[in-house]
Amino acid sequence: MRLTRRAALAGLGGLVLPGVAQAAEQTRFPVSVSARPLAAFEPRNPERRRFGALQFRSGLVLSSGHPRFGGFSGMARLNEGRDLVAVTDRGYWLTARIASQGGKLTGLADAEMAAILGASGRPLARSGLFDTESLCIADGVAHVGIERRHEIVRFDWAGEGVEARARSVPVPPEIKRLPRNRGLEALGVVPVGPLKGALVAVAERSGKEDEPTLGAILGGPQPGLFKVIRHDGYDITDLAFLPSGDMLLLERWYQPLRGVGMRMRRIAGRDIRPGALVDGPRLIEADLGYEIDNMEGLSVHQENGRTVLTLISDDNFSFLQRTVLLEFELLP
Template sequence: MRPNRRLFLIGGGATAAAAVFAERTFARPRAAAATTSIEVTAKPIDHLSSTDPGRSRFGNLLFRGGLDLRSPDSRFGGFSALWRSPDGARIVSVADNAQWLTARVKTSDGRLSGLTEAKLAPLLHEDGRPLGRTGYYDTESLAIDNGVAYVGIERKHAIMRFGWGTSGMAARGSLVTLPETIRGEIKNLPNNRSLEAIGVAPSRSPLAGAVVTIAERSGGLEEPTRGFIVTGPRTGAFSVRRSYGYDISDLAFLPSGEMLLLERQFSIFEGFRIRIRRVAADAIKPDAIVDGAVIFESDSSHQIDNMEGLAVHQEAGETVLTLISDDNFSRFQRTLLLEFALVA
């Protein structure tokens, strides 16, 4: 979440005192100095709707359960992206203070029940320094494919690759060279609304193996935002239509090559809302204007927060979507892990 929205959470930031309070309240803690095991407790979320607890289907999604996650470690939180292993057993997340989270997922009777073996660690620059001590500290998006982790970084408008398969959290990041044709446009994205979503196109996509990233909001309130095909033979820029004030929060590819877009909005009166759109595989190409059908949209009765991360995996013949929220290291928000099955 962005600083201006943080001010809304305490009444709009109408005075200088409120602004100072907001910055102090939502200050990011420094990432762990080294790999650190932490305790994480989980309160089950058995129903998504607080007014209709028996309801399980929402649009094209079936709610499978969720967790309200907490830790006594003050560095736990701020999770802005999510990856889940193909077997669903492990998660990896990055927080927006350049910190990794890894954990094993516990289930009971087919529902999420907790996290074990949770660890925090700093993301490392190629020179061995924690990214939090460099200009590349604002880590916002994550994709892991074929043993390589790609992390999108705001403010610097950069992508780093990490040898996750060989080194895990000890991997050192190196900058991905941006194609000349799109480098200038990426570097001129808004300072605090840039590379919020990233993914690697699967083998069945026309862009198979390409890294794709989308800016949170590159223009005005209702203007399309820009997306970029960063690697592969079909590099270039495209636009993503926006509406109703939703900003891009994350993306994830389905095995079919279709792309899911996680979007969010915030208002003083309604709080957080999210929606998910489904984009055809062949729609993502240079110079295209991309849109997609809404398959899920939350309402005020739903147990959500600032949902920023989206992961997809296959489980027992089902396509499972997992979402994580960024609590901005605030006691007024929650770290939620929500799980859905795609039913259509």
């Protein structure tokens, strides 16, 4: 039987590229990244550009022959979107310059990967803190969430970049009691309002199907816990804050016979406070009829007065999945 992409994602996403486990450990190295443009977000309707509250700008399918490339679960775009930083779920940074032409993404230039360093200066993954699933960078500080160990670490990104060493961020005991593979998938720093400067963390799923999941406000003037309502089997995979202080949530569902889906919600910033139960309208929803994969990373930046959203997928280091980079504009 011919293996389609839908069938591959539905049942065989766990197959791993040969040689990954045997790759020689390198702490910092350049990588050559190929990029294939996506002409449309909905291939069956290539002229369509608007999807819910978003307008599709462009997209790429990224690939590299290096076995460390892949598994991107968190990302940020810095310097008005010119630079990209991402983390893999095996404890590596990816840094690159975004190449574009005519307002469309064309590729990654000067791409480099580096081991995320622990407090001792040794690769973080050597200490068992390898499941690095979330990233945010604000005010020169990078925060990374480690899912299976339910920890958050911070780095002096402005001063040291990929050479920075991890420093532990205290988390409440409720975070430590999250399910082993349903931990912190989403991090963001509140840009304005009563919680300005606080780090917000949200768990992928902290209860049963469609039960609310746990969120935490760390630091700032009003630290505490809150919950996020879940719908339709979606799990939280990332968050990012808009300049207004509203929070965007990236979500994903996976079912063996259906494949994978993606959704984004907007949560009003004023609703995020200790003890709250938050929900918000859907901005976009897509399944495998669209150019998506296992979408896990979300970043927001401003570009010529426009709010640009960038998403990246985690290919789980499987040759049956793709690293997809998508760019949308948030419409007024």
